[in-house]
Amino acid sequence: MKDAKSCTTIDEVRQQIDRIDREVMELLAKRQEYVCEIIRFKDDEESIVAPDRQEQLYQQRRAWAEELNLSPEMIEDVYKTMVRHNIQKELELHKQTKIS
Secondary structure (H helix, E strand, O other): OOHHOOOOOOHHHHHHHHHHHHHHHHHHHHHHHHHHHHHHOOOOHHHHHHHHHHHHHHHHHHHHHHHOOOOOHHHHHHHHHHHHHHHHHHHHHHHHHHHO
């Protein structure tokens, strides 16, 4: 990977951003695999929504963001969106396992 400061054109910067975005998406896909598997350990909708776990997750991600000089607000927004979608996925999977 090329160091950001060594890029000499806007195209080089964009290529690196695109490469990083692809890596981020690959990691999100791997994370989604775990989200789909965690349903095996959850017995009801309350354990899926898990508001205490959500709050713990957001606080930890905010702390990590600060360590990495990222906006904690932006990271929390990203994770809230992701968790909302993950909860929907888990609820769908939970419903399917109840039907089976």
